[in-house]
Amino acid sequence: MKKLELSLYAVVGYFSFLVLYVNALCWLFIDGKTFKKPRRPYEKERLDAELKLVGEYGLRCKRELWRVQYALSRIRNAARMLLTLDEKDPRRIFEGEALLRRMNRYGLLDENQNKLDYVLSLTVENFLERRLQTLVFKTGMAKSIHHARVLIRQKHIRVGRQVVNVPSFLVRVDSEKHVDFAITSPFGGGRPGRVKRKNQKAAAKKAAGGGGDEEDEE
Numbered sequence: 001m002k003k004l005e006l007s008l009y010a011v012v013g014y015f016s017f018l019v020l021y022v023n024a025l026c027w028l029f030i031d032g033k034t035f036k037k038p039r040r041p042y043e044k045e046r047l048d049a050e051l052k053l054v055g056e057y058g059l060r061c062k063r064e065l066w067r068v069q070y071a072l073s074r075i076r077n078a079a080r081m082l083l084t085l086d087e088k089d090p091r092r093i094f095e096g097e098a099l100l101r102r103m104n105r106y107g108l109l110d111e112n113q114n115k116l117d118y119v120l121s122l123t124v125e126n127f128l129e130r131r132l133q134t135l136v137f138k139t140g141m142a143k144s145i146h147h148a149r150v151l152i153r154q155k156h157i158r159v160g161r162q163v164v165n166v167p168s169f170l171v172r173v174d175s176e177k178h179v180d181f182a183i184t185s186p187f188g189g190g191r192p193g194r195v196k197r198k199n200q201k202a203a204a205k206k207a208a209g210g211g212g213d214e215e216d217e218e
Contacts (some may be wrong), residue, residue: 007152035066036073057128058137058145065170068127075099079119107173121177132157133167135179141187 038046050062059065078099096116103109108126109118111195128134133148136157140147151157152167159171160178171179181188186196 030157034071035063037066047207057131057146058133058147058149058167065124067168068124069126070121072124072127075122076120079116083116105174106170106171107176124141127170130170131162131167132159132171132179135171135176139179141179141181151187156182156187158182158188 008202025055040046050065052055053059054062057096078095082092082096082099098112099119100109100116103119103122104111104113107130133152136142136148136151137145141157142151149167152169153165155163155165157164158178159169159175163182163184183189
């Protein structure tokens with residue numbers, strides 16, 4: 001009897017995974033949306049709040065913020081739908097655990113927050129704090145949040161062995177300690193930059209006694 005129950009749970013889990021996979025494909029290819037514009041474009045309170053977040057987290061434009069808000073609304077809707085089901089419903093068990101595991105993996109929820117109610121309390125700031133740009137700045141690798149964006153876009157930052165040039169990349173908890181300068185970057189012991197090489201060459205000439213008025217290099 002126990003083997004039969006386990007096999008039934010396995011079948012339900014497999015179909016739950018298929019449902020999640022199909023829903024994800026629908027969001028990507030059928031819906032095709034990555035963000036949604038506000039219904040009231042000139043609402044003062046919302047404009048002030050958006051400008052504050054854009055400046056605080058070094059976003060390029062409000063569209064980046066809208067993408068996060070849209071993703072958060074999708075996750076909240078999924079959690080609300082699962083909460084309408086019975087607690088012993090197999091779909092709520094499997095899909096709810098999968099959703100919570102994903103939130104824990106990305107540091108959006110703590111490990112002790114293992115209920116769907118905590119998903120509804122997530123905010124945009126929780127997602128923005130897990131961006132690679134924010135972590136690079138808060139770990140002291142960049143002088144400012146905007147400098148962190150420049151470093152990432154110019155491929156100076158890696159996560160593990162992979163160089164990442166996307167500032168909005170969400171960093172997992174287990175990958176956070178592997179965020180570092182790229183091996184090929186001058187900041188990570190790679191080849192010095194053009195200006196530094198020029199200064200080193202001029203210093204070497206001066207030390208070798210080739211002083212005097214040096215012609216400017218084009």
